[in-house]
Amino acid sequence: MSYSIDGKLVFDLSQAAHRQRLEEVLSMPEVQTDDVFAMESAESIRRRLWGVPVITDDNMGTEWLPARDR
Numbered sequence: 001m002s003y004s005i006d007g008k009l010v011f012d013l014s015q016a017a018h019r020q021r022l023e024e025v026l027s028m029p030e031v032q033t034d035d036v037f038a039m040e041s042a043e044s045i046r047r048r049l050w051g052v053p054v055i056t057d058d059n060m061g062t063e064w065l066p067a068r069d070r
Contacts, residue, residue: 001022003010011022028039040048053059 001011001013011018013019013022025039030041030044031038
């Protein structure tokens with residue numbers, strides 16, 4: 001509720017539409033099915049992706065080469 005971007009609150013709780021959207025976001029299920037968008041917890045993501053290499057600017061290879069050089 002206090003998260004801001006460039007000094008502006010993402011959810012301005014003085015606005016009904018923002019309060020409604022915040023409630024929608026907070027009520028999202030944590031388990032995703034084929035027909036339901038879900039919000040996955042950070043811990044679930046860490047467990048699911050354990051051991052998968054992290055992509056950074058330092059390990060990008062052909063992604064940055066022009067197509068003719070690949």
